[in-house]
Amino acid sequence: MPELMTPEQIAARTSRAVAAATAAGRDLGLEVTEPTVLYDLFSVVVHLAPSPVVVRVPTVLMPGSDPEIQAARQRRELDVVRWLVEQGAPVVPPSPLVPLEPVRRDGFSMTFWQLVDKTAEPDFVRGARMTADLHATLREYPGELPFLSSDEPDAVRAGLTALEGRPDLMDPADLDRAQREWAVLAPLVGSRERFEAEFPGVDLQPLHGDAPAYNVIVTADGPLHGDFELTALGPVEWDLASFGPECADAYDEAAQRRGLRRLDQRALRFIEAVGMSRTLMCLALVPQLPSLADLLKPSVEHWRELPFAGGVTG
Template structure:
């Protein structure tokens, strides 16, 4: 594991991201004298104090993710969040103090968001959050922008990561890799083709969805709860937003769906999205050299995956 980032490497990367965000903020006319890191994992999230602006700078990325690729995804995120804000949906909005466009500086592509005071006394209530996701789905239904089919599944990332892991038995046991590759042969056509998905799951509506586990991306603000982090916003089945969360949160979503007059989750589609989600977890192992802590985070999920039905029960 000699190619793994050292603690010193991680500190330098975070410092570079903070410096780039502070410099970009100043170039946009913000007063930034006390930039503070709020979060640091796949992205560095920085409060550009004293300005009421937060910058989010993705730092752990697949090797093919160019700044242009990232900016394209960020524009969709900003547009969806802006559109939802204008319609009164509780989301963290783009900052009104700067243009709602990604900014590139220092080798990073970043976005700017309104700073919101957090209620630090509250513990996450994922069951309540999952129930509220049905309301978010209703709010997103009429979004007029163009969203790609299941881009949140990142099929290129899965395919290339499995190829990289073939050369990294230190990250994934060859027997696990063999199963993952055979599962991907079954699942990849459904992820990459809307027509194949619709043939396999007739009658399942494809619509704008959050794309990245919205029950885990509810921000507890002092003035109310806000959905956040639409980085993977996409078009797909609503089940995607509940992937891997288990029966309790699925039941909570169904309660919320009944309340707003939406359909309940489909068990067959859940099997599919859970299986794809697990393969994305395995693919994320390829990013461990950039972020060594991932090994500890991902190991329990991989152990769970070994007990699951092959390819989520989807017939090949």
């Protein structure tokens, strides 16, 4: 694993992403005179001003990340969001000014979205209620989706493997436990059949896939769901993990109103254990994004206090 990137290297990566987004936008016929970075963490999000178009350029990728897997995820995201727009769901729509497909430019794979103006931070409890409405709509999505992101077990395993020999990033005792936990959890994440056998009665459906109550953009016209990069087939608990009991109660209330089932507490504990493993693997991204070390520290400390594999199995 490489050493930590310097601020100068990170700034250069951001500049390359902005240049790639700008060139791709111009090639697609957009007027771009003042590209502006709106967000820069795992992705660089660029407003191609004065065009009402925002480009999301993933820049921080897991070790061994496959460009084809990334592009496939982006195609699924665009298709799901296109369909949700057609249903009248509150989502950030893809830009109608460019073709509905990811664009690869200068080593980056990017997607183009309609500009919306953020007016406030999301309310997680309100977002949990919105998630129930989103799930009710997504149940009718006609496309095929992988079960809980079919590459997830390999991605977590690769991240934990990359941490071997890096005590500066993860304590060896923590890494040993994390790898043993993932050996228990991964088979149920990677196999729909094994998950259904372990959790009978927990039905599966299309999901947002990546903390929808967090990935809400509040606009003057109301809140909109965004960032469907990890959309997948799975239990609804996947979208509610780690938001706490208040959000779970808000979801259950809204779900019952829409004729959906309440959250299964055992499945929720399992999904939260999976979420902790996914969080721990992000330590492998610290060389690409050094600020992650401090951001992840509270989660690692919390994980040390939890029962093995969430106390659900193993």
